[in-house]
Amino acid sequence: MNALVSRAAPMQRSELDLSEREQTILRAIVQTYVLRAAPVGSHTLARMLARTLRLSPATIRNVMADLEDRGYLTHPHTSAGRIPTDKGYRLYVDYLMQHGKLTxxxxxxxxxxxxxxxxxxxxxxxxxxxxxxxxxxxxxxxPSLRDLVIRRVELVPLSSQRFVVVVDLDSDVVRTITLETDAELNPTELHELGQVLSERLAGRTLDFVRERFALLMREQLSHPVLRVFAESIDVLFAQHESQxxxxxxxxxxxxxxxxxxxxxxxxxxxxxxxxxxxxxxxxxxxxxxxxxxxxxxxxxxxxxxxxxxxxxxxxxxxxxxxxxxxxxxxxxxxxxxxxxxxxxxxxxxxxxxxxxxxxxx
Structure with a gap:
C-alpha cells in the first residue's frame, strides 16, 4: 500500500517559498537531529553538505539564522546548534522528505x-x-461496538439455569456473556431461541438493537431467557468499552x-x-x-x-x-x-x- 499523507495543518503557499539552499539545509538539520538527538551546528552541516553545497560554516550560519527567524528552527540556550520547531518538522514531512520504505x-x-x-x-x-x-x-x-453489525446470535447451555450468549459481529469480533435465569433451560428450546434472535437481529448494529430490542422481540419478550437477555445488552456493550x-x-x-x-x-x-x-x-x-x-x-x-x-x-x-x-x-x-x-x-x-x-x- 502506498501511504497517502494526510496533512493535519496544510501550510500556506507563502510559507513554502524557501530557496533550494534553505530547503537542503533544513532537510539536513532535521535528518541529522533525528539521528544524533543533539543540536546541529554549522560546522557539522558544512562537512555533511561539502559535496552538494560547498558552503562555509559562516554562510550556513546565516541561512540557519534566517530559518530560525522564520520559525523553522530554534536553539537551546546552552548550544549554538539548531533543532527543528513544529513548523520545521511540518514542512519537512509535507514537502522535503522522501517516502520511506521497509526492507x-x-x-x-x-x-x-x-x-x-x-x-x-x-x-x-x-x-x-x-x-x-x-x-x-x-x-x-x-472499533466502537455500537457501529458493528450482528451476524448471528447463539445461546449455549452451561447448566440447567445458566447459559452463554455468543454474539458474532462482523469484522471478526465476537462478544460473549454468561447469564442465569430462574427457569429450567431446555437445550432444544434454547437453540431455537438463538435462531429467533439471529433472524430478528442479524444485519442490525448493536446500538440499534440496544435501543429497540423490546420492539424487535415484543412477541417473545415474556420468555424468561429473552427477558434476561434484554437486561444484559447494556452489560454486553460496557464489557467492550472497558478495553x-x-x-x-x-x-x-x-x-x-x-x-x-x-x-x-x-x-x-x-x-x-x-x-x-x-x-x-x-x-x-x-x-x-x-x-x-x-x-x-x-x-x-x-x-x-x-x-x-x-x-x-x-x-x-x-x-x-x-x-x-x-x-x-x-x-x-x-x-x-x-x-x-x-x-x-x-x-x-x-x-x-x-x-x-x-x-x-
Missing amino acids: QREEQALRQRLASISGELALRTASRILGELSHLLGVAQL RVYVAGAQQLVQQPEFSSPERFRAVIELLENEEMIIHLLESTSDAPLYGVQVKIGEELGDRQLTEYALISTRYKVGSATYAIGVVGPKRMNYAKMMALVGEVASLLARHEHDSSHSQQ
Missing part, C-alpha cells in the same frame, strides 16, 4: 507475524510489533534521550496510564481518509501535555468496523520510516481481516 526482511517478518491471526489478537499483536520496530509507543484502537485500546513499547520509548530526565519520564508514565487520552488522540484523526497515513506534530495534537510528542496513524475499515493504529513518540523520529511501517501494518491487517470475514460467510 524486504521487515516486510516478510510483518507478514509472518500477522498471517495466521485476526480480530483482537491481531490488533494487540500489531501494537506490539509497532512498538518493537519503531522503538516508540505502538497503539491500536478497537478500547492496546498500547505497547513503553520500555523502548523510555530509552529515548528525550525521556532521560525524571520529569519527562513521569510524563511518559502518565500517558501510558491515561487510556482515554490515547483514544482521544486516535479519534482526533477520524477526519482523515481511510488508509491515509496522518502525521500530527506537537501543538497539532491539541493538548498541552503532548506538545513534545508526534503521532503517526492511519485508519482502515473491515465490514462496518473502523480500526485505528499508529505510533506515538518524541517529535524527533524517523517520519518516513514510521509512516511506511504504520501504512504496511494497516494494509496487512485490513487484508487479513477481509479474507477472514469472507471465509466465514
